[in-house]
Amino acid sequence: MAHITLNQYLQQALEAIENRDGSFCAELLSFKHPHVANPRLQLPSPEEKCQQLLEPPYDEMVAAHLRCTFAVSNHDFVEAYRCQTVVVQSFLKAFQAHKEENWALPMMFAVALDLRIFANNAEQQLQKKGKGKVGDMLEKAADQLMACFRVCASDNRAGIEDSKKWGMLFLINQLFKIYFKISKLHLCKPLIRAIDSSNLKDEYSIAQRVTYKYYVGRKAMFDSDFKPAEEYLSFAFQHCHRSCQKNKRMILIYLLPVKMLLGHMPTLLLLKKYDLMQFADVTRAVSEGNLLLLNEALAKHETFFIRCGIFLILEKLKVITYRNLFKKVYQLLKTYQLPLDAFLVALKMMQVEDVDIDEVQCILANLIYMGHIKGYISHQHQKLVVSKQNPFPPLSTVS
Amino acid sequence: MRNFIQPPASHNSAGKHVRESKLSVWENANMSEKKQTVDLGLLEEDDEFEEFPAEDWTGLDEDEDAHVWEDNWDDDNVEDDFSNQLRAELEKHGYKMETS
Numbered sequence: 258m259a260h261i262t263l264n265q266y267l268q269q270a271l272e273a274i275e276n277r278d279g280s281f282c283a284e285l286l287s288f289k290h291p292h293v294a295n296p297r298l299q300l301p302s303p304e305e306k307c308q309q310l311l312e313p314p315y316d317e318m319v320a321a322h323l324r325c326t327f328a329v330s331n332h333d334f335v336e337a338y339r340c341q342t343v344v345v346q347s348f349l350k351a352f353q354a355h356k357e358e359n360w361a362l363p364m365m366f367a368v369a370l371d372l373r374i375f376a377n378n379a380e381q382q383l384q385k386k387g388k389g390k391v392g393d394m395l396e397k398a399a400d401q402l403m404a405c406f407r408v409c410a411s412d413n414r415a416g417i418e419d420s421k422k423w424g425m426l427f428l429i430n431q432l433f434k435i436y437f438k439i440s441k442l443h444l445c446k447p448l449i450r451a452i453d454s455s456n457l458k459d460e461y462s463i464a465q466r467v468t469y470k471y472y473v474g475r476k477a478m479f480d481s482d483f484k485p486a487e488e489y490l491s492f493a494f495q496h497c498h499r500s501c502q503k504n505k506r507m508i509l510i511y512l513l514p515v516k517m518l519l520g521h522m523p524t525l526l527l528l529k530k531y532d533l534m535q536f537a538d539v540t541r542a543v544s545e546g547n548l549l550l551l552n553e554a555l556a557k558h559e560t561f562f563i564r565c566g567i568f569l570i571l572e573k574l575k576v577i578t579y580r581n582l583f584k585k586v587y588q589l590l591k592t593y594q595l596p597l598d599a600f601l602v603a604l605k606m607m608q609v610e611d612v613d614i615d616e617v618q619c620i621l622a623n624l625i626y627m628g629h630i631k632g633y634i635s636h637q638h639q640k641l642v643v644s645k646q647n648p649f650p651p652l653s654t655v656s
Numbered sequence: 657m658r659n660f661i662q663p664p665a666s667h668n669s670a671g672k673h674v675r676e677s678k679l680s681v682w683e684n685a686n687m688s689e690k691k692q693t694v695d696l697g698l699l700e701e702d703d704e705f706e707e708f709p710a711e712d713w714t715g716l717d718e719d720e721d722a723h724v725w726e727d728n729w730d731d732d733n734v735e736d737d738f739s740n741q742l743r744a745e746l747e748k749h750g751y752k753m754e755t756s
Contacts, residue, residue: 370707434704464708471705499719504706521725544729545738564703581730582742588734589743589753599751606745651730 262297263323267310270319274311283363286322286344288329288371299327318347325375334378338394341372345401353408357415362424365405372398373431377438392439399435399444402428410451417457426452426461426469433472445476467493471504475511478570486515506531514570517543518577520652535561543574546581548607577652579620580629582607584649593648595641597621597634614639628655 261269266285273282284290292298300323307320325340345368352361376398383389406428412421429448436444452458452469459466474489490512497505509531513523522544528537538554541547555562555571562568586599597617604612604620621641624630628650632643643649734743743753 438704462711463713464711468705468708495721496718498708498710498713498717500717501706501708504708505719507705516725520730521727522729524724524726527721527724545736547738585734585739585742586746588732589739589746590751591753598749599746602746602749602751603742606742651727653727 260297261292261295263300263303263306266292266295266298267306267319270315271310274315277358277360279360279363282361283367286318286364286371287367288326288374289367293326293329295326296330298323299330300324301327314347314350318344318351321347334375334382338372338375338379338398341368341375342397342401344368345372345405349405349408352405352421358419359412359415359421359423362421365424366427369402369405369428369431372401373435376435395435395439399432402432402435406432406448422455422457423461425455425457426465430465430468430472433469437472437475442476442479445472449473449476463496464498467496467498467504471508471511474508474515478511478515483515483518487512487519490515502531506533509533510565511567514567514574517574518570518652520577539571539574543578543581546578546583546585548575548578548582548604548609551575551578576624576627576629580624580649580652583621583624583630587643587648593643593645594635594638595643597639597641600641 270282270285272278273285285292287293303323304316304320307316307323310316311319321340321343325337325344328334328336328340348361348364348368352365355361373395376394380389380391380394383394384391406425409421409424409428415421429452432448433445436442461469470489470493474486474493477483477486477489490508494505494508494512497508499505509527510533513533513536516523517540522540523536525537528534528540535558538550538557542549542551542554551574555568559568562571582603583600586603587595590599597614600617600621601612601614604617609616618634621630621634625632625634629652630641630643631646631648631650632641634640635642733739746753
């Protein structure tokens, strides 16, 4: 591949297409493949040669791909992105014309992935020069991927083996990556609905399913649906390939706050293994009911938590921490009628600013409302009266 | 002569045509050219979920990670340092507590 001529390359492409060898053709179009570094193929105007050997729209598709390798060799990612949009457009024309066959799916995966990556690179390049609106190119790339998605989703005629529906989850994952990046999570909804109602949902490859669950898990977390979030992220974490430590770590970053909100604390061993010791003090603080330590831990690693987009979720752990602190007061005083003042003592020990009995009542009322405490406030006696049965229900039963 | 038969389907089968990257086939390619491919700056950003190198794998390729979540922290245990601190503070404010 390193030394072949343009003619040889085009011959291989022609054969691949004629033989419906989607996988090999995909390699000939993919930037993961070494042919893109071959200077004989990096051409600014290969149209004529392509037209001589290939039928439309493949001639246009391959020509645009070669122009793309030329642009990339010049580090011009904006031009590369433009070329790639032509590649995808031409591919889609061919793909739509394939009736009841899906041999070209590997090609679609290759060109779709490169489209998103070039959109990323192009935006970065423009931003360095102070030009270009953030998200512009990614949004346009998303539009093109949606066009591909529609072709796949609407394939109702072919039998399962030949269905283009096998392409849906891969595209959804690419779209998720874009929507998360440009913070347009609401656009994920119709895609999630499409997969949920698909009979292929559990048949896609494990790689695609793990990626999918990672993103829907994050979305559920963002929507405060913590139980589903736990389910999705746990699946992703459990089934992620063991050699993809980076991905495992990323899943864990979002699984941790969700698990903690549901009352499950990570072991130190887990945090050490995945280099997430930033959560160590948070975990300890929450499980102890130590509000002071929690505030310190959040402040200490604020930058990290904000960058990961979990700072606000971690703030919700304050509620759990109040619950744990007050539960300790109950356990220490060993009575069902707890003076409000005792909670005030606890909060003052935690250096909570400007706290008074009114504030205590407010916090207690909230905890009762949320189901974290079973009881009521007796204003006459200035006491919290708790249920004799299970006054502090387990966290996993609450949310 | 290239083998034009469909590549073997992954063990989990029907209809999945994506096979693993054949980069190993190109091991004959010049090392510097391979490096150049990487230098073409096509790596994903650091904080993005990465594309997996393979499509399918079995449980053998998954980490066990058993017993990593604890619930026993919520048991009725008030003997830790923080609880002792709280106990002392309550006592200071006149609350009498039975020793357990």
